Amino acid sequence: xxxxxxxxxxxxxxxxxxxxxxxxxxxxxxxxxxxxxxxxxxxxxxxxxxxxxxxxxxxxxxxxxxxxxxxxxxxxxxxxxxxxxxxxxxxxxxxxxxxxxxxxxxxxxxxxxxxxxxxxxxxxxxxxxxxxxxxxxxxxxxxxxxxxxxxxxxxxxxxxxxxxxxxxxxxxxxxxxxxxxxxxxxxxxxxxxxxxxxxxxxxxxxxxxxxxxxxxxxxxxxxxxxxxxxxxxxxxxxxxxxxxxxxxxxxxxxxxxxxxxxxxxxxxxxxxxxxxxxxxxxxxxxxx
Numbered sequence: 001x002x003x004x005x006x007x008x009x010x011x012x013x014x015x016x017x018x019x020x021x022x023x024x025x026x027x028x029x030x031x032x033x034x035x036x037x038x039x040x041x042x043x044x045x046x047x048x049x050x051x052x053x054x055x056x057x058x059x060x061x062x063x064x065x066x067x068x069x070x071x072x073x074x075x076x077x078x079x080x081x082x083x084x085x086x087x088x089x090x091x092x093x094x095x096x097x098x099x100x101x102x103x104x105x106x107x108x109x110x111x112x113x114x115x116x117x118x119x120x121x122x123x124x125x126x127x128x129x130x131x132x133x134x135x136x137x138x139x140x141x142x143x144x145x146x147x148x149x150x151x152x153x154x155x156x157x158x159x160x161x162x163x164x165x166x167x168x169x170x171x172x173x174x175x176x177x178x179x180x181x182x183x184x185x186x187x188x189x190x191x192x193x194x195x196x197x198x199x200x201x202x203x204x205x206x207x208x209x210x211x212x213x214x215x216x217x218x219x220x221x222x223x224x225x226x227x228x229x230x231x232x233x234x235x236x237x238x239x240x241x242x243x244x245x246x247x248x249x250x251x252x253x254x255x256x257x258x259x260x261x262x263x264x265x266x267x268x269x270x271x272x273x274x275x276x277x278x279x280x281x282x283x284x285x286x287x288x
Contacts, residue, residue, distance in 0.1 A: 021074050089121075113214050119212075
């Protein structure tokens with residue numbers, strides 16, 4: 001293990017027992033970075049807000065009848081930002097690689113979406129044949145943006161260099177991005193059809209599968225706390241229904257939840273993000 005465990009108050013969940021790294025199945029990895037944010041900053045505070053809100057979670061999941069913490073849920077120390085996007089992503093990749101080598105599934109907590117690049121690079125190297133499900137309001141397929149190929153708007157361009165992917169919840173993109181659009185792998189929020197999405201995942205994506213969730217995929221009425229909120233998004237239950245269906249069809253080996261920009265005095269979005277993390281852990285356990 002090459003990265004310290006977070007032994008301070010504020011680790012994920014109010015767990016009944018102190019977790020042990022050696023036997024833990026899931027490693028929560030906070031990634032407090034928003035260095036390439038282009039509108040509203042604040043996503044760097046997202047990981048801690050999720051950890052703080054997670055203390056209010058019940059450890060029993062009604063839907064699956066499981067307690068995900070029993071699989072072993074350890075919280076790592078945050079990966080602090082480096083001076084450049086490239087150095088930050090490299091550091092995230094290195095830390096993730098070490099945790100994967102220890103036999104853990106990494107759960108990334110963003111931070112802006114660019115942190116997913118380092119996570120997925122490590123996962124693609126560790127799991128040959130990896131594919132990715134992106135749940136997001138934005139396509140994020142620009143090759144370079146604001147002078148960096150590792151900008152939050154370039155996440156899926158970097159993923160495309162590694163593996164195949166399917167996009168769900170899309171409702172904002174630049175005209176130039178239409179050239180890289182994959183009609184059979186891109187699902188817009190305005191015509192969301194869960195059955196069609198699941199069919200495409202079965203058709204287009206293979207095991208193992210990584211999921212990256214940008215919280216702006218959700219409608220701002222439920223998730224206003226993002227740097228780039230887009231109207232007309234998915235509802236929480238639509239997202240969780242989709243995730244449960246995905247976990248039943250594919251072997252999900254890791255995921256991230258990114259782009260929470262906490263709003264002072266409004267804790268509900270923080271709790272939603274924490275609940276989404278714990279819910280997806282339950283779905284993964286349900287289909288071991």
